Amino acid sequence: EVQLVESGGxxxxxxxxxxxxxxxxxxxxxxxxxxxxxxxxxxxxEWVANIKQDGREEYYLDSVRGRFSISRDNxxxxxxxxxxxxxxxxxxxxxxxxxISTSRITPLLHWGQGAxxxxxx
Amino acid sequence: xxxxxxxxxxxSLSPGDRAxxxxxxxxxxxxxxxxxxxxxxxxxxxxxxxxxxxxxxDVPDRFSGSGSGTDFTLTISRLEPEDFAxxxxxxxxxxxxxxxxxxxxxxx
Numbered sequence: 001e002v003q004l005v006e007s008g009g010x011x012x013x014x015x016x017x018x019x020x021x022x023x024x025x026x027x028x029x030x031x032x033x034x035x036x037x038x039x040x041x042x043x044x045x046e047w048v049a050n051i052k053q054d055g056r057e058e059y060y061l062d063s064v065r066g067r068f069s070i071s072r073d074n075x076x077x078x079x080x081x082x083x084x085x086x087x088x089x090x091x092x093x094x095x096x097x098x099x100i101s102t103s104r105i106t107p108l109l110h111w112g113q114g115a116x117x118x119x120x121x
Numbered sequence: 122x123x124x125x126x127x128x129x130x131x132x133s134l135s136p137g138d139r140a141x142x143x144x145x146x147x148x149x150x151x152x153x154x155x156x157x158x159x160x161x162x163x164x165x166x167x168x169x170x171x172x173x174x175x176x177x178x179d180v181p182d183r184f185s186g187s188g189s190g191t192d193f194t195l196t197i198s199r200l201e202p203e204d205f206a207x208x209x210x211x212x213x214x215x216x217x218x219x220x221x222x223x224x225x226x227x228x229x
Contacts, residue, residue: 035218037166045158045166045209045220059216062122095165100177105213107156109177111165 002026002110004096009115016086020115022079022096027110029077030054031102036070036081038092039114048094049081052104063089086119093117123147123212127221133229140197142224144210149190154214157186157195160223161206169208170195200226 008020022034035050049060049070058070069082079096093114099106124147134140144155157170168177170186183198197204205228210221 037220044207044223045160045211047211047216047218047220050216050218061217100168100171104216105154107168107171107177107211107213108158108166109168111167113165 002098004098004110004112006094006096006112006115009094009117011118011120012086013121014087014119016119017082017084018086018117020081020083020094020096020117022081022112024077024079024096024098027098029072030074032098033102033104033106034070034072034079035097035099035108036079037095037097037108037111038090038117039095040089040092043092046092050104051079053102057104083117086117088119091117091119122217123150123215123219125210125212125219125221127208127210127224129224130222131225131227133227134200135229136200136202138200138229140195140200140204140226142195142197142208142226144188144193144195144221146191146193146212150193150212150214152186152189152193154212155186155188155193156211156213157184158209158211158220159204159206160209166209171213197226202228 036048096112097108152173158166
C-alpha cells in the first residue's frame with residue numbers, strides 16, 4: 001500500500017522558515033516525480049513545486065520561487081520542502097503527492113494527509 | 122502559464138440528478154493532460170478522471186469526462202449522496218500544473 005506522511009508543519013512568524021518532510025512507503029520512491037500541493041483555509045488547491053526522480057530538475061509556482069526549495073533523499077524515501085521568508089499567504093495545508101506514472105506529466109493519484117503551516121505573528 | 126476557470130462556482134442539485142461541471146483553459150490543453158479530482162471536507166483530494174476519460178481505480182462509472190481544446194466537462198450521470206463535494210480540474214501538461222478554483226456540488 002502506498003503511503004505518504006507529511007510532518008514538520010506548525011506555527012511560524014512572518015519572515016520565518018519551516019521545513020516540511022514527506023516520508024513514503026509502499027513503492028519505489030526513486031522511480032517517481034514528486035509534488036507538493038497546498039490549500040489555504042477555505043480555498044482551492046494550489047500546485048507548489050515538483051522534483052524529478054534524481055533531484056536534478058525542479059519546477060516552482062511563481063509566487064514561491066526563490067523562497068521555497070524542494071528536495072529529496074531517495075535512500076530515505078523522503079521528500080522535503082524548505083520554506084523561507086514565509087508570509088501570511090503561505091498559510092495552508094501542504095500535501096505531498098505522487099503521480100500515477102513515473103512521467104513528469106501525470107495526474108496525482110496518491111496524496112498524504114497534509115501538514116498545516118500557519119504563518120502569524 | 123495555463124489558467125483554468127471552473128463553472129459554476131456552486132451547483133445545487135438533488136440525489137438522482139445529472140451534474141455537469143465545466144473547466145475552461147486559457148490555452149489549448151490536450152484532453153490527455155486534463156484531470157479531475159474530488160475533495161470532501163477534511164480529506165485529501167481524490168483523483169477521479171484522467172487521460173481524456175479514464176476513471177481512476179474504484180471510481181464509479183457514473184463519473185465521466187469529456188472535452189477538447191479549451192473546454193472540458195465532468196459529468197455525474199446520477200448523483201449519489203456521497204458525490205456532494207468540491208471538484209477540481211487540473212492541467213498536467215506543463216509545470217506549474219495549475220488547478221481550477223473548484224466547483225462545490227451541494228445538496229439542493
